Each structure stands twice: as C-alpha cells, then as structure tokens.
Amino acid sequence: MNDEEILNDAATDRRGFLRGAGLAAVSAAMGMPVPFAEHFPEGLIPVALGQDGGVPKIPGKEGLRLLNDRPINAETVATELDDDITPNSRHFVRNNGIMPERASTRSLDGWSLTIDGEVRKALTLSMDDLESRFKRHEAALVIECGGNGRAGYNPPAKGNQWTLGAVGCSKYAGVRLRDVLNAAGVKDSAVYIGYESEDLHLSRDPRKKPISRGVPIAKALDEHTMLAWEMNGEPLPALHGFPLRLICPGWPGSTGGKWLKRIWVRDQVHDGAKMTGTSYRVPRYPVAPGTDVPEEDMEIIEEMPVKSIITRPASGIVAKRSDQLALRGHAWSGSGDVKAVHVSLDFGQTWQQARLRKPANAYAWQRWTASVTFPKSGYYEVWARATDGQGRMQPMLVPGWNPKGYLNNAMQRIAVKVV
Amino acid sequence: MNTERVQSRQDGDESATGVRVALASECGLKARAHEGQAFRPVFHGYLGMRAESPRASCGREVAGDLSGRNHRRIAHRAEALCFVRPGLQPEETKHRTGLGSATPLLHPWVGLAIRGIVLRVGLVAALLLLRVCGAAAADKPAVSKPAVKTFEQANKAAVKNAKEPVQTFMGLKQNPGFEYVLANCIGCHSPRLIAQHHLSRKRWEETLVTMNKKHGLWKLSPDMKAKILDYLAENQGPLGDQEFKETPWAQPLYRPNPIW
Numbered sequence: 001m002n003d004e005e006i007l008n009d010a011a012t013d014r015r016g017f018l019r020g021a022g023l024a025a026v027s028a029a030m031g032m033p034v035p036f037a038e039h040f041p042e043g044l045i046p047v048a049l050g051q052d053g054g055v056p057k058i059p060g061k062e063g064l065r066l067l068n069d070r071p072i073n074a075e076t077v078a079t080e081l082d083d084d085i086t087p088n089s090r091h092f093v094r095n096n097g098i099m100p101e102r103a104s105t106r107s108l109d110g111w112s113l114t115i116d117g118e119v120r121k122a123l124t125l126s127m128d129d130l131e132s133r134f135k136r137h138e139a140a141l142v143i144e145c146g147g148n149g150r151a152g153y154n155p156p157a158k159g160n161q162w163t164l165g166a167v168g169c170s171k172y173a174g175v176r177l178r179d180v181l182n183a184a185g186v187k188d189s190a191v192y193i194g195y196e197s198e199d200l201h202l203s204r205d206p207r208k209k210p211i212s213r214g215v216p217i218a219k220a221l222d223e224h225t226m227l228a229w230e231m232n233g234e235p236l237p238a239l240h241g242f243p244l245r246l247i248c249p250g251w252p253g254s255t256g257g258k259w260l261k262r263i264w265v266r267d268q269v270h271d272g273a274k275m276t277g278t279s280y281r282v283p284r285y286p287v288a289p290g291t292d293v294p295e296e297d298m299e300i301i302e303e304m305p306v307k308s309i310i311t312r313p314a315s316g317i318v319a320k321r322s323d324q325l326a327l328r329g330h331a332w333s334g335s336g337d338v339k340a341v342h343v344s345l346d347f348g349q350t351w352q353q354a355r356l357r358k359p360a361n362a363y364a365w366q367r368w369t370a371s372v373t374f375p376k377s378g379y380y381e382v383w384a385r386a387t388d389g390q391g392r393m394q395p396m397l398v399p400g401w402n403p404k405g406y407l408n409n410a411m412q413r414i415a416v417k418v419v
Numbered sequence: 420m421n422t423e424r425v426q427s428r429q430d431g432d433e434s435a436t437g438v439r440v441a442l443a444s445e446c447g448l449k450a451r452a453h454e455g456q457a458f459r460p461v462f463h464g465y466l467g468m469r470a471e472s473p474r475a476s477c478g479r480e481v482a483g484d485l486s487g488r489n490h491r492r493i494a495h496r497a498e499a500l501c502f503v504r505p506g507l508q509p510e511e512t513k514h515r516t517g518l519g520s521a522t523p524l525l526h527p528w529v530g531l532a533i534r535g536i537v538l539r540v541g542l543v544a545a546l547l548l549l550r551v552c553g554a555a556a557a558d559k560p561a562v563s564k565p566a567v568k569t570f571e572q573a574n575k576a577a578v579k580n581a582k583e584p585v586q587t588f589m590g591l592k593q594n595p596g597f598e599y600v601l602a603n604c605i606g607c608h609s610p611r612l613i614a615q616h617h618l619s620r621k622r623w624e625e626t627l628v629t630m631n632k633k634h635g636l637w638k639l640s641p642d643m644k645a646k647i648l649d650y651l652a653e654n655q656g657p658l659g660d661q662e663f664k665e666t667p668w669a670q671p672l673y674r675p676n677p678i679w
Contacts, residue, residue: 069589070609155657158626161615202607203635 058239063090067160071095071202071210072239075148075165078412081330082311084360084367085140086168088232093239094145094166096274097210100198100259103238111243113180113227117193117265120185127229127243133183134175137226139249140364142169142332146252146280146301149408152398155290157405164309164412169330169365172247174228177263178221186217186265193220194270195246195257212272213280215248215255217265219302224249224336224363227260249363250334252301252406254280275300282402289401298403303334305399305409306388308341308368315414324371325416329384331356332365337389341368344383348396351385374418381413590614596650603647607634613655620652 058064058072063080067073075092083090102111108127116122125133145166147159160166181193194214201208219225225248229236236242241258248255254274264270274280281298283291308331319325331338336359342351354370374380387393394411586593589610591600604613618626627644630636639647 066611067615068609068611070607070612155619155622156617158616158618158622160612201635204607205635208635 058093060089060237061093061239064092065165067162071097072099073160075162076168078164078309078311078329079314081165081168081309082328084169085232086170088170088234088237088240091143091168091170091231091240092145092166094160094253095199095210095239095258096254097199097201098204099238100200102198103242103259106235106238106242108243111261113244113260114262115180115184115265116262118187118190118267119181119265120187123180123184125180130175130180130227130229130244134179136173137176138171138173139224139226139362140169140171140360141224141226141247141249142167142363142365143247143249143253143256144168144304144307144332146254146304146406147404149398149410150405152408152410153289153401153405154398155401157403159404166253167307167309167332169332170232172226172228173230173233174226174244176223177225177227177246178223180227181221181263181265184265186221189267190217190265191268192216192266192270194264194266194272194275195260196262196264196272197241197257198259198261209273211254211257211274212270213254213257213275214264214266214270214272215251215302216269219248219251219255220263222248250303250336252280252304269300278404280406281404282400282406286400287402291401291403293403301406305407306333306338306386306392306394307331307409308338308384308386308394308412310382310384310412310414313414313416316417317414318417318419319374321374321377321418324373327354327370327372327382327384329368329412330365331368331386332363333386333388335388335390336363338366338386339389339391340387341366341370342385342387343370343372344385345372345374345380347381348383354384374416377418380416380418382416383411383413385411587614592654594650594654596646596653599643599646600650603636603639603643604630607636613651617655617658618651619657620648623648623651623655 058066058074061074064074064076067075072093072095076086076090080090102108111127113125113130114122115125145160145162147157148162148166149164150157150159151161151163192214194212196209196212199210200206201210214220215225225246227244228247229244231237231240236245236258241260244260245258246256246260246263269275277295278293278298280301282301283293284297284299287293308329310327310329312326312328313319327343329341331341338356338359341354341356343354344351352370352372354368357367357369359366368384368386372382383396385394385396394409396411398408398410400407588597588601591597591610591614600610600613604610616626624644627636627639627647631638
C-alpha cells in the first residue's frame with residue numbers, strides 16, 4: 001500500500017458511502033470540478049462532503065493525531081506516550097515525501113545500501129551483508145522532530161504544527177554506522193555524511209528529493225549512531241523506513257533518514273534537500289519574534305535541548321484533595337543525560353524533586369515519577385521541568401523564537417482541579 | 420440580566436449606525452470585537468478600561484475550529500456573543516461571523532490602525548456620552564430601534580438567524596478563492612498542510628515563492644497569485660491572539676491555558 005491507500009482504508013471504514021466512487025461521482029457530489037482528482041486517494045471521502053467530519057486515521061496508529069495526510073504527519077497525544085518503550089503503533093510519523101513502493105510491498109529485491117564518497121573503498125551492502133558482517137547493536141533511542149512544539153510559537157512558524165507528541169522512544173536493532181563506515185575506510189577529507197533515501201518528492205519529480213540530510217563525520221562515527229532495520233523486535237514498519245533507517249540520537253529526527261539507500265561521505269557540509277536555507281536551522285543569535293532573519297545567519301541545529309513530558313494524569317483531571325496524586329512522565333536530552341526532574345504545583349514558586357530512573361541506555365528517555373498532595377481545593381497547574389547534565393533547564397516560556405519554529409522545549413503544564 | 424449596549428460601525432461608515440449588539444456584561448469585554456474585520460464595535464459604558472483584545476475570544480473560536488460537530492454550536496454561540504443584529508439580513512450575518520463569503524477587507528495593517536483609533540475614540544466618546552446622558556444611558560438604548568432587550572433574546576435571535584456553517588474541505592474553508600487553491604496547491608500536498616497554517620499575507624507570499632522555487636509549483640500569473648493570496652490571507656490569516664505580531668512583548672508568549 002502507498003501512503004494514500006493506507007489513509008484510504010481508514011476513510012472508507014469511517015463512512016461507507018462513496019466507497020470506491022469514481023472521479024466523476026466525486027466531482028458531481030461536490031458540485032465542482034476537483035483538479036488533480038487523480039491524486040485523490042480513491043474511495044477517500046472528499047471531506048468537503050461532510051463538514052470535515054473527521055480526520056482519517058492511520059491503521060495501526062491508534063492514539064495519533066493526524067496533522068497532514070500528504071505527506072503523512074501524525075503526532076502522539078501525551079497520555080499515549082506513557083510506555084517506557086513506545087510501541088510502533090504510538091510512534092509519531094514525520095514523512096517529507098511519498099513513501100517508496102518497497103515500504104509497502106516489503107520487498108528487498110534490488111535493494112542495497114551504498115557507502116561512497118570520501119572513503120577508501122566504496123561499499124554496496126545487501127541486508128544479509130549488514131546482518132552478517134557487522135556486530136548487531138540494540139538500543140532504545142529517543143527520536144524527536146526538530147519542530148516538536150512548533151505550535152507554541154507566535155507569530156506562528158511554518159511547518160507542521162506539532163504540539164507535544166512528535167517524540168517517541170522505541171527500541172531499535174541494527175548495526176553501528178561507524179562499523180560500516182570503518183569497513184569502507186573514512187578518508188581524512190571526510191567532513192559530513194549525507195543520506196539518500198528511496199522516498200519520492202511530493203511533486204513526483206524524480207530529480208527532486210524530499211529530504212536528504214546528515215550529520216558531521218564525528219557524529220556519524222559516534223558509537224550511538226546506528227543503522228536500524230528492526231523497531232521493537234519487528235522489521236521496520238513502512239512508515240518508519242523499511243527496510244533500513246539511520247538514527248542519530250539526540251539530534252533532530254530528520255538527521256536519521258528512512259528508506260535508506262546511500263550514505264554519502266562528503267568533503268563539505270552536506271547540501272542535500274532540507275540541509276540548506278532555513279530548514280532545520282535557527283538564527284545564530286537571539287531574535288525578536290517575527291524577525292526576518294537572513295539565510296546566511298541561520299545555523300544547522302545539532303543537539304536537541306533537554307525536555308520532559310507529563311504522561312499521567314491527563315490535563316484537566318479532577319482530583320480529590322485527600323488523595324495523593326501520582327504524576328509520571330519521561331525526560332530526555334540531546335546530550336543523552338538528564339540530571340533531574342522537578343515539579344511545581346504553585347506556578348513555579350516552589351519545586352519538588354521527582355524520582356528519576358536511569359535510562360535503559362544512553363539516549364533512551366528516563367522515567368520520572370512524583371507524588372503530590374494539594375493544600376486546598378481549587379485550580380492548580382502541574383509544571384514539570386527537566387535539567388540536563390550541564391545544568392540547563394527547560395524554560396517556562398517558549399524559548400527563543402525562530403522563523404521555522406524549532407526547538408521548543410518549554411515545560412509542559414497540565415491543569416488539575418482539586419475538589 | 421444586565422446588558423450593555425454596543426454601537427458598531429462598518430468600516431467607519433455611519434450607514435451602519437443603528438446596529439445593536441446586546442451583550443451580557445460579563446462577556447462584554449471579551450466580545451467587544453470579532454473576527455470580521457470590517458465590523459468594529461465601539462463600546463459604551465466601559466469607562467477607563469483598556470482594550471484587552473481587539474478580537475474577541477469568540478471570534479477566535481469561530482476562526483479556530485470550523486470542523487466537525489462543534490461547528491454549528493460555535494457559530495451559534497459566536498453570533499450570540501458578538502454579532503447579533505436584529506433584522507440583519509442572513510447574508511450580512513454570515514459575513515459578520517467571518518463564516519460566509521469573503522467580502523473585501525481592509526489590509527490587516529490598515530485594519531489594525533483603524534481599530535486602534537476606533538477603540539480609543541470609542542472610549543472617549545463613551546465617556547462623553549455617559550457624562551451627557553447620565554445614568555439614563557444605561558437604561559435606554561442609545562439608538563431606539565431595533566433594540567435588543569436582553570441577552571437571552573439576543574441569543575435566541577442569533578440561533579434563529581444562524582446560517583449553515585461554511586463547509587470545509589480537509590480543513591480548508593470553501594469560501595471564494597478556494598477553487599484556485601485546489602487547482603494550484605493540492606496536486607502535491609494535502610489541504611491539511613495549508614489548513615494547519617495561519618500566516619500573514621506576506622508569509623503566504625513567501626511560501627508561494629518557496630513552492631515555486633523548490634517544490635515544483637508552476638509559475639503563477641500575477642492575477643492567479645493575487646487570488647490565491649486573497650484566499651489565504653482571508654481564510655488562513657493569523658488567529659485572533661496572534662495579532663500583535665510586531666509587538667510581541669505586549670502579549671504573553673505562552674498559551675493562556677495549559678491546553679496540552
């Protein structure tokens with residue numbers, strides 16, 4: 001199935017009418033021609049016909065909020081992120097283009113991974129080569145979209161309006177990228193790596209790439225950077241990059257290409273799609289909200305900031321005054337070390353330290369728990385704040401505004417009514 | 420029930436005098452303005468008060484959630500709170516709510532400037548009026564017909580007059596210009612990508628340039644470009660609380676309530 005078909009099924013399940021309706025029927029029903037109707041998923045209800053009655057759901061992705069269906073972008077609501085290891089069904093999806101056919105047919109025919117560029121010996125590896133020639137590596141890793149929290153910026157920033165849920169921590173298996181790079185022999189001239197993938201640009205123009213990003217060679221050779229073919233014990237799901245993806249832990253999710261087919265070792269900073277301009281870049285200096293920042297003053301995002309979420313309880317809960325309220329969630333940081341999590345019930349005047357569990361491995365998120373009581377009835381907000389190894393904390397307000405709305409690690413606040 | 424009388428104008432045009440909006444006093448402040456930029460209420464009876472938000476929260480609701488079952492309810496509520504005009508023609512009602520067909524609006528900056536002036540002038544005028552009329556002003560409508568007696572009546576009238584909400588297509592309002600967006604923009608990406616964004620006209624224009632330069636959008640004629648931008652600016656413009664774009668310090672940078 002391709003992207004559209006996946007959504008299709010969901011939509012036709014949702015409402016039976018117009019199942020399989022032809023183009024003409026759709027146009028007639030809408031009372032107007034539908035340009036590009038051929039690109040409409042067949043059988044998908046033109047939502048115009050209801051009052052946009054609902055958003056199609058992605059099968060196998062319960063608890064996700066769909067932001068966009070072409071390309072597919074969906075985030076997980078905070079309470080659905082409670083698991084220590086995010087199940088595949090609850091991992092957010094950020095696609096930039098159209099998924100390759102292979103992801104749906106799950107065929108490895110004609111697939112290989114190429115390592116070339118600034119290496120002594122270019123490699124072409126099959127999946128069997130990867131599995132047999134290199135040491136297996138497993139790790140639970142946080143992947144977070146660089147734009148997670150974008151919806152909090154004002155003036156609004158362009159891009160998917162992620163709130164809290166463009167993050168997940170699943171368990172991946174594969175090999176370390178550095179083992180593969182070392183097998184090819186990285187030359188001293190290597191500066192950066194760039195990935196290339198099989199997904200198609202939305203315009204279906206084969207000369208365009210939806211996304212081709214990368215990381216400096218030092219990060220590529222870091223022991224935690226990996227090529228993964230398994231997610232939570234299963235072959236990578238189609239939406240998550242079957243058959244192979246790159247993961248650069250602690251860095252924006254976009255640095256880890258899905259549907260991978262090539263790692264290109266570069267002698268310059270990689271200049272593929274979404275590496276240049278304003279993509280995944282923030283101003284070199286703090287700017288006032290709404291500022292037009294010249295492109296040359298934008299720098300590539302590397303490490304993600306420290307962050308936490310509150311997964312229990314849900315915002316808006318009514319609690320009894322007599323009860324102890326159990327709070328829990330996760331904390332993580334781009335440098336892979338969270339030192340502490342604190343919670344406040346009084347709008348940040350006083351803080352109490354939460355219990356913080358050690359991570360399953362470096363760059364996995366850490367469980368925090370706290371138990372609180374409320375002094376009297378009324379409206380409370382629970383704020384949660386993580387601190388990383390260097391003492392950097394989550395800000396209370398949305399941090400530095402930037403044109404594309406990246407890196408919002410403001411504290412999450414939930415409302416609690418105490419009766 | 421306490422009511423407050425609000426006199427409103429349309430683009431400063433006195434022909435709209437006589438418009439009456441009855442507001443419950445507790446929602447008066449919130450409902451002092453609304454989504455439709457061409458409709459600017461001037462307030463009587465609020466002395467020494469600073470305009471907190473030139474766009475009412477109810478206006479924002481209308482703009483913010485046009486989807487699903489809530490639509491009608493919100494539309495009704497918005498009408499009740501902000502836009503009630505007894506005897507108002509349905510078409511006008513529709514326009515007032517910002518739900519209906521797009522009518523040409525002022526450029527947002529001009530709108531802002533005018534709104535600022537109107538609010539200030541309004542407060543001064545209100546002060547003077549109250550001085551002149553004394554307490555009687557509160558008991559008698561400033562303009563006699565067609566006056567609304569109570570908030571409940573206003574609400575009832577609004578519900579009765581409410582139009583079917585504008586239909587949306589994958590989040591996009593089917594207002595004039597919608598067809599140009601369909602024809603040019605959704606060949607590659609979903610309408611939902613557009614619907615997620617609330618940008619100024621300038622930022623929308625930049626987006627069209629990017630789409631043309633990087634993502635395969637054909638060259639648009641100036642006329643077509645203007646039509647698309649008209650639609651986007653009108654239907655996908657910044658939301659109510661995002662209006663103080665150039666003076667962000669005037670507004671908190673975090674959301675007013677923990678909605679997440």
